[in-house]
Amino acid sequence: MAEHPAYPVGLRLAGRRVVVIGGGQVAQRRLPALIATGADIVLVSPSATPSVEAMADAGELRWERRPFADGDLSEAWYVLIASSDTEANTRASAEAERNRTWCVRSDNAEAATAWTPATGRSEGVTVAVLTGRDPRRSAGVRDAIVEGLRDGSLVAPRHRTRTPGVALVGGGPGDPELITVRGRRLLAEADVVIADRLGPRDLLDELPPHVEVIDAAKIPYGRYMAQEAINNALIEHAKAGKAVVRLKGGDPFVFGRGMEEAQALAEAGIACTVVPGISSSISVPGAAGIPVTHRGVAHEFTVVSGHVAPDDPRSLVDWPALARLRGTLVLLMAVDKIGAIALTLIAHGKSPSTPVALIQEGTTAAQRRVDATLETAAEAARTGDVRPPAVIVIGDVVSVGASSGGDSGSGDGHDDPADGPDRG
């Protein structure tokens, strides 16, 4: 039988009875996808993992706490056999065969009448891969396709789903791998990209030649303010029917003027999608090995713009209040004003010996970190030649981690194919 390829099909299980035999790890992995179909799931098993039990407690399935009994499959449209009781599995399998009910077996793929493909979903597309005898290969092919759909590298040109209007995309702090999956996909689908100086500029090189990339800093603004000129450019391109991405550093709404752009677009009647991004205020310290909070050290962190000095009448920051806080202060756009800021904090009670770290171009290949205290921060910035963009962290968390800096990479988190995602 195994020499013939399996016939792929999409089962519409909503409201239909699915019986799962066994409540262990295999069931735990399979159940979320079955629950998502809206199936009427009955689990038959004397025991279950805490996660499966939680699904029963949440009303996502009905759990019969007992071994399999003949007749359990009478109402079933589909059966998943995943128990460690081989004798019960064999009886259940035989009943499914008699009832002509498709049945997956985790313990014996040859005895099964159906196999579970390696599946993944992205933006309304379900990918299901069956290789017959090679679950690792199935999972690998599935991962490659899903990743391609998510990052936009697998977009069939004639079927591109273009998001009309403008997407305000937070690009993260600079490392091209720290943009969100949605941001990456929208970038790949864009006709026009208006980008800031900060953010994942490397990604712009990967865009196809037909994509118009505009440097926001170079948009001529004549009688307008620079921001108005950017708003106008967004509106003009969107009105011309283009899919426009406004690529911003970090998160669009953290000192990013994102809401001004969203409001201008709303006034012009243009659809706007906001895609949050990883803000440099958290990620840059993290990439340099500094946690903005740490148990027993800091129970709060405050993100402050230092683009105007504390004594500047335009400043909206209550520096005396910040000086009294025990937690972490994270300063953005503060390299030029760090001297005045440090003096103000000290004058209002912050200890001159409070640790300080200045991290320039965090998460990029040029990342570097200069350590100091509040008293020496301005001098350290000067002698260390610290230049924008830099994040300045003030507080005891600076001394918590290793000064060499951490790795901001992430694990892949996919299923382990070793226990048979191909066949159930």
Ligand SMILES: C[S@@+](CC[C@H](N)C(=O)[O-])C[C@H]1O[C@@H](n2cnc3c(N)ncnc32)[C@H](O)[C@@H]1O
């Ligand atoms: C106009 S603000 C934009 C912040 C951005 N929206 C965010 O959420 O990260 C620019 C400031 O962010 C900080 N910044 C952004 N990217 C950075 C990076 N890769 N390394 C260090 N600082 C960065 C710097 O303080 C810079 O002056």
